[in-house]
Amino acid sequence: MLKIFDTEIISNAEVSANIFKLEINAPELSQIAKAGQFVQVKISDEFTLRRPLGIASAKNGVVKIFYRVIGKGTEFLSTKETGEHLNILGALGNGFDTNINGRILLIGGGMGLAPLLSVAEKIDAVDVLIGGRNKGEVDFWIKEFRAEVDKIYITTDDGSLGSRGFVTSLLPEVLEYEDYAALYTCGPEIMMRGVYKIAVENNLPCYVSLERRMACGLGACLSCSIDTASGRKKVCKDGPIFDAREVFYE
Amino acid sequence: MLKIFDTEIISNAEVSANIFKLEINAPELSQIAKAGQFVQVKISDEFTLRRPLGIASAKNGVVKIFYRVIGKGTEFLSTKETGEHLNILGALGNGFDTNINGRILLIGGGMGLAPLLSVAEKIDAVDVLIGGRNKGEVDFWIKEFRAEVDKIYITTDDGSLGSRGFVTSLLPEVLEYEDYAALYTCGPEIMMRGVYKIAVENNLPCYVSLERRMACGLGACLSCSIDTASGRKKVCKDGPIFDAREVFYE
Amino acid sequence: MNEQLKTEICGIKMNTPILAASGTFGFGEEFTDFVDLEKLGGVMVKCITLKPRAGNKGVRITETPAGMLNCIGLENPGVEKFLTEILPRIKNKMNVIVNISGNSVEDYGELAKLLDVEGVAAIELNISCPNVKDGGIIFGTNPKAAAAVTSTAKKFTSKPVIVKLSPNVTDITEIARAVESAGADCISLINTLMGMEINIHTWKPTLGNITGGLSGGAVKPVAVRMVYQVAQAVKVPIIGMGGIRTAADAIEFFLAGAAAVAVGTANFANPAVTMEIANGLENYLASRDLNLRDIIGKVKI
Amino acid sequence: MNEQLKTEICGIKMNTPILAASGTFGFGEEFTDFVDLEKLGGVMVKCITLKPRAGNKGVRITETPAGMLNCIGLENPGVEKFLTEILPRIKNKMNVIVNISGNSVEDYGELAKLLDVEGVAAIELNISCPNVKDGGIIFGTNPKAAAAVTSTAKKFTSKPVIVKLSPNVTDITEIARAVESAGADCISLINTLMGMEINIHTWKPTLGNITGGLSGGAVKPVAVRMVYQVAQAVKVPIIGMGGIRTAADAIEFFLAGAAAVAVGTANFANPAVTMEIANGLENYLASRDLNLRDIIGKVKI
Ligand SMILES: Cc1cc2nc3c(=O)[nH]c(=O)nc-3n(C[C@H](O)[C@H](O)[C@H](O)COP(=O)(O)OP(=O)(O)OC[C@H]3O[C@@H](n4cnc5c(N)ncnc54)[C@H](O)[C@@H]3O)c2cc1C
Ligand SMILES: Cc1cc2nc3c(=O)[nH]c(=O)nc-3n(C[C@H](O)[C@H](O)[C@H](O)COP(=O)(O)OP(=O)(O)OC[C@H]3O[C@@H](n4cnc5c(N)ncnc54)[C@H](O)[C@@H]3O)c2cc1C
Numbered sequence A, B: 001m002l003k004i005f006d007t008e009i010i011s012n013a014e015v016s017a018n019i020f021k022l023e024i025n026a027p028e029l030s031q032i033a034k035a036g037q038f039v040q041v042k043i044s045d046e047f048t049l050r051r052p053l054g055i056a057s058a059k060n061g062v063v064k065i066f067y068r069v070i071g072k073g074t075e076f077l078s079t080k081e082t083g084e085h086l087n088i089l090g091a092l093g094n095g096f097d098t099n100i101n102g103r104i105l106l107i108g109g110g111m112g113l114a115p116l117l118s119v120a121e122k123i124d125a126v127d128v129l130i131g132g133r134n135k136g137e138v139d140f141w142i143k144e145f146r147a148e149v150d151k152i153y154i155t156t157d158d159g160s161l162g163s164r165g166f167v168t169s170l171l172p173e174v175l176e177y178e179d180y181a182a183l184y185t186c187g188p189e190i191m192m193r194g195v196y197k198i199a200v201e202n203n204l205p206c207y208v209s210l211e212r213r214m215a216c217g218l219g220a221c222l223s224c225s226i227d228t229a230s231g232r233k234k235v236c237k238d239g240p241i242f243d244a245r246e247v248f249y250e
Numbered sequence C, D: 001m002n003e004q005l006k007t008e009i010c011g012i013k014m015n016t017p018i019l020a021a022s023g024t025f026g027f028g029e030e031f032t033d034f035v036d037l038e039k040l041g042g043v044m045v046k047c048i049t050l051k052p053r054a055g056n057k058g059v060r061i062t063e064t065p066a067g068m069l070n071c072i073g074l075e076n077p078g079v080e081k082f083l084t085e086i087l088p089r090i091k092n093k094m095n096v097i098v099n100i101s102g103n104s105v106e107d108y109g110e111l112a113k114l115l116d117v118e119g120v121a122a123i124e125l126n127i128s129c130p131n132v133k134d135g136g137i138i139f140g141t142n143p144k145a146a147a148a149v150t151s152t153a154k155k156f157t158s159k160p161v162i163v164k165l166s167p168n169v170t171d172i173t174e175i176a177r178a179v180e181s182a183g184a185d186c187i188s189l190i191n192t193l194m195g196m197e198i199n200i201h202t203w204k205p206t207l208g209n210i211t212g213g214l215s216g217g218a219v220k221p222v223a224v225r226m227v228y229q230v231a232q233a234v235k236v237p238i239i240g241m242g243g244i245r246t247a248a249d250a251i252e253f254f255l256a257g258a259a260a261v262a263v264g265t266a267n268f269a270n271p272a273v274t275m276e277i278a279n280g281l282e283n284y285l286a287s288r289d290l291n292l293r294d295i296i297g298k299v300k301i
């Protein structure tokens, strides 16, 4: 059952340069939301389209979202203040499987860590490999993940925190330490393809969270259609979580 | 010298049903503004056009505006709060002559009282004839005019305050009590025409403040052009104040 | 269901004169959490072609001032799958109006014939596509081509044929008259205006297809004007669309001459918007003690 | 004045490639408190006709989603008064580009001749007006009529002739090619899209003239698309306009193929906007170490 929720903003604060953490009061949504699902946020009456944002946490009636200001919509969103209302459509998409047997490794780059946080929140045996451009971009993620995961591995492009390089540089090493049942990844497509390649080499299931521009978010408009090994799919409805084999098949 | 002012809202409160009093901090504008001039208010980035509103008072660095909520622009304006900024273009138009010898009678209907208040503020020998639909619509005007004029005459359509009827019903009587040097009027066009007729009968100069839809407010776009006895004129630049003989000549 | 809003357009009984525009409402099912599909006058489903199609590559939508551009293209599962898998699922839930596109006049005929089945309320000819077989000109920009498509479709179906006009023309009334003469039972308009956006960082067109169709509030004044012009030019009923977001917008179209209206882009901002428009229209009429027919085409000139 | 933005278009030396669009900027003088007129590439003054005209009656403008409709009509003091009273006042302050309108082909010729005087930088033919003398069809919607107006104007003036295209056509490139062949030195586009609004309380069209011209942000995607199409079709320089509000918008037009741009409706929200756009453009180019010519028409397809 999808719904439009009239929620109230608890807080909307910059946690790193141009990255905001938004907390909204949304009891019903927080109950029904599955890890890896997303919402369509109405920015204001002046915006023709809603903006898709991942649910990073849904707990105790509160839904948390992390977003980067990249254009007009997210910029306007960043000006909203505590107490203002936010119209939200959700929860959308399929979500990650949170009933898997065994330990899961979450691998996220940049804002891709948002949906992974909601997975960490839901399952116990879970570690995270965090990638970012620099210390500032990963620091707040570390704080968010600390309580939810066992191990945190960190890479930064500039080496200002953790090991220098990309998540794909560190991943093979991480996979040697520990046996994982599956890899869940979200971030730039090139990163996810890299992760998938390593997953294949290690014979591990790999699930990815995809991003496409979306209008309806309901599977109606075909803005977000993609080719998969089993035909055309809609990222908003059939995804955003896909078995990497389905989408990176070529 | 016209300017765009970045002003701060001191208050923006409903003073009667759907009528708001807006006070802004605008030292320079308040210095240069002449009675009867107006400003073009930028509602927000989403509005293509500014909205013309009369300067009702310009004193001690504060500019006061009274506006009725009638459409999208004024509705949005009414949601602005103390401390928010307001982008204002002004001061526009010619304004009333405030150096006239002798007593002036101001005759205003509804929101037409706004520019007349700025006249009352600037000259001493002045009375006002206030017209409105009902008590609620004139009460706050009485408060505003009290300190600025000598006599206040009141009519309401429903008789709930002052005499029942229109300003034009009471006007002939008022003109009997006192000798006026001129009539300044602003309000619905039909009312102003009525006032002009009585002025002619009494051989009195009559100045009217006109309203037309405006885009530029600078005399450039011809949105507000009118026919006058001396050719085409622009209400925004050649007006909004006109000798009634010029505009009601037919 | 409110009686006041019931209407009938070329034989299609509608509970309200509010429809969902093709390409924005899927097959209707996607909106069941927000919309009582029976309360819609009909759902103009995503365009159907003879063969399944994947549509355009790359970015397919972008937001523009008070509007959006789309270049979905003709992605659809093809008429066969529509008839066997989709139609049976949806046919009893709403008036199904099937929007069809072809590469040639014959395509339209074939589609019209295949769709002449129970459960299809009407077919809507999307003529904003190029005549691939015959020079590539857009059917909807040429009165002869538009008429040819219309008369061919009419020949092969017993269903009402709605012809959906492209606004990218010099004289919309010329096309409207041409399709009326060719037998159109109803005219719908407007389809999208052709537009383009360029990304100033990458210097590439934002959309995968370079250009796309402009829709949403931005186009409303153009749509109202065209509905008004076409209403003066033809006798068949008109389904008006283009930028409708509120009941007030819809009423403008009725006054301009539309017998019904369709809502497209506004469904994205608010999936329940069609219901709100129906309610708003009902209130407008009730508060003035009017029937729907009292406002259709009643703009005072 | 920044050297980077200097340019020359059909012989007109411009300090920046940012112009003010006809009808939105008066005769330039009205904006001197906000704009350094010399910093503009030119001011396309309000259209001038042979005789003085009063324009349309009734309401002349209304705001629409991200845009506006206007039906000012051709109000102007007439060419004589323009030449004797206005031109002497403004000619040394800016590049004066005179926008002209006529009721017949001959009118354009006569105007072109009368305006072939010192102080006029160029004339711009507004061909979005009806050929009153010859059936009433809009010059700009017919390639032959557009070409006739162009060649006649060219015959009677030594000034560069800019032809301003109407977007209300099926194929903008057809008109562009026709006026280029007829001798146009430059093409400007787009003029306004024809639109309409109906007041749902009074049931009357909002505008005194029933329909009006749509401009502002809403039309930008259509304008960018048309500039792009015309740039592929002709060799003469293009002055692009339609919905430009920011430097980013202007850059889109340059990438699409405009050699200069004009700003219209945005002057109303911000009378200093042309200066802000010029500065923004300068920063964009400087930060990338580019010249203006490095971006013109450089959209990557
Ligand atoms: C399922 C999903 C979940 C997402 N979750 C998050 C998240 O948790 N945190 C976060 O920071 N971002 C997330 N994004 C990306 C986010 O939607 C965009 O950054 C945002 O829409 C940009 O809007 P804008 O108006 O600021 O940018 P503009 O560039 O002005 O937007 C223009 C249009 O493009 C679309 N668009 C632009 N960038 C993207 C993008 N990367 N993905 C999809 N659409 C885009 C916008 O929605 C809008 O329609 C997610 C995207 C999807 C599809
Ligand atoms: C010189 C001048 C001074 C004014 N002073 C005042 C004042 O002090 N207090 C006050 O309440 N109102 C005043 N008005 C009227 C005020 O401008 C309109 O009520 C306001 O613009 C309505 O905007 P809207 O968006 O709410 O209405 P909408 O109807 O949504 O506006 C649509 C368009 O029409 C224009 N418009 C609508 N009504 C009017 C109108 N009556 N006059 C001019 N343009 C209109 C708007 O500016 C806008 O461009 C004045 C008008 C003028 C010309």
Ligand SMILES: Cc1cc2nc3c(=O)[nH]c(=O)nc-3n(C[C@H](O)[C@H](O)[C@H](O)COP(=O)(O)O)c2cc1C
Residues within 6 Å of the ligand: A215, A221, C021, C022, C023, C024, C046, C047, C070, C072, C099, C126, C164, C190, C191, C192, C214, C215, C216, C217, C219, C241, C242, C243, C244, C262, C263, C264, C265, C266
């Ligand atoms: C994403 C999208 C897809 C569309 N697909 C189709 C289509 O397949 N067939 C068609 O005839 N019109 C299509 N249209 C046009 C709409 O049906 C409608 O005519 C147009 O968008 C104007 O209405 P609106 O402004 O309310 O959206 C599409 C529009 C959008 C926004």
Ligand SMILES: Cc1cc2nc3c(=O)[nH]c(=O)nc-3n(C[C@H](O)[C@H](O)[C@H](O)COP(=O)(O)O)c2cc1C
Residues within 6 Å of the ligand: B215, B221, D021, D022, D023, D024, D046, D047, D070, D072, D099, D126, D164, D190, D191, D192, D214, D215, D216, D217, D219, D241, D242, D243, D244, D262, D263, D264, D265, D266
């Ligand atoms: C109020 C107004 C008056 C206009 N008058 C003229 C005119 O006299 N001649 C002309 O060629 N174009 C005229 N135009 C069109 C503009 O010059 C411009 O082509 C159009 O508005 C698109 O640009 P914009 O969206 O930046 O306004 C007018 C536009 C407006 C808004």
Ligand code: FES
Residues within 6 Å of the ligand: A213, A214, A215, A216, A217, A218, A219, A220, A221, A222, A223, A224, A225, A234, A235, A236, A237
């Ligand atoms: S966003 Fe509409 S189908 Fe996915």
Ligand code: FES
Residues within 6 Å of the ligand: B213, B214, B215, B216, B217, B218, B219, B220, B221, B222, B223, B224, B225, B234, B235, B236, B237
């Ligand atoms: S509002 Fe532009 S000339 Fe008066």
